[in-house]
Amino acid sequence: MDNRNISIILSDLDGTLFHDDKSISAYSKQIIAEAQKRGILFGVCTSRAKVNAVKFLDGIQPDILITNGGGLVTVEMPKQVRHDGDDGRYDDNGVIYSCEFTVEEIRTLIKTTFEVCGPDAVLSVDNDHGLYCNTKEELGDKYWTHTDFADFNETAMKMCIETLDREKIEKVASSIGIDKIDYLPFSDIPWYKLSKKGATKEKAIEVLCEHLKIIPSQIAAFGDDFSDIGMLKLCGKGLAMENAIPEVKQIADEVCASNEADGLAEWIKNHLL
Template sequence: MLDIQAIVLDLDGTLLGSDKSISPRNYETVKRCYDSGIHIIVATARPPRAANQFVENFPFVDYFVYYNGALLTCKSKQIKRHISIPNEISRQINNFIEVHAPQSIINYEVNDSCYTCTPIPDLQLSHFGIRSNDPKPLVVDKDFISSLSPTKILVHGYSTWMDVIEQFGDHVNVIATDGGVLVQIMQKSASKEEAVQWVLDDIGVKPENVMVFGDDFNDLGLFHTCGFPIAMGNAIIELKNCAAHVTDSNDNDGVAVAIERFVV
């Protein structure tokens, strides 16, 4: 068996099935790890309000990494670590996107609140991870948006998003997920791997003793950081190419399958 002291779990496409539930097998397998003393860390692109509803009955997690690393919390120590995009850079990005992709929809996440200037049609809510019964982003005017230092900017409908990297790459991280249709923009130092490294330093675990599960581009940094990266069967090819192992899909208990094989 591997000397695994911490396990990092992505949510969508990984721990969660397509129905956004945690299967009984995944639950019980992670519980066995937790009971044996292994730290369980969740690292997701979602904000707290959207992530916590899926893990409210999953009591094994003390450290949560939200917004791809822009927000980190620890329940037991009451720690909250927040990294936001500077106000001036946010305004410049907003103006840039309005000029180059006026048809796109932009959401601004600030801590655990969400704002937009353009109401999102119901058919497009799922693109932002918003379910039909979830609260919709608050529609505000441009002056209010200009006052924000957002945790994360989400853009849907921006096909030439690489332009943002060329223009603002010195200030922000830009990742396209969900088949390239959702552009996620965060402050330059915010990433899943940077936040998880902070957690590992806090709990005294070395990266080589960490197993990480993921399925999309925002997990690539973690795969290069942690000692035993596991790509889901439904993961992008870029993750599978740098994984130590490729497990079953998220709908076939891929997390449990790998943990049962290598850890417990």
């Protein structure tokens, strides 16, 4: 594929843009800014909630935020690159897509989790404005609200459960209809992610393409984990990090250097700048 066709770069965060300590190197920030100056849009595509993800992006101003595992798509583009008539398609926060569990659905999933996994089950829930978890232990981030979920009464874009027991996850998902849920494990932590069928990275990218009037072949996407597979297969250039799991490397168009070696920035510099 001709890389000159690439007009958007989409990057996962953990294990991809982030170093292992969740930092972003000055070099990566510089290269991303140079790409943006040349008219290439840069976007984040992560399972993290938006309220969490943006706290780690110091020095980067993404044009696109695909967060909450694909449940929320926010576009913050300069006016000069918007299409005529687009202003009316933005809400006050630039949101162009939102896909979430209803209050009733998430309450059912929470109740079933405790029934299936036991009263001491550890879980987290996120939506467009908050992250909630029933443990006070450090989960690698600092932006959680502690709750026992007894009176949880909000919609949710994603729910995560600390277990790798697929049978238990399927029982939980079946409580609202297993055909309504997308569920995947994380490769680096013993958790499963559950979201609505429409809250996936690839679905979010399809919505983004329709909104921007482009096609997926104009996107270069970078990732490392199970939730990135659909994204890398859909986009014109799917790039796996050297540290990616084998399943991601197998479907990728190319493998770039690791997250610790700034593989994303190096690929951008060598192929797009």
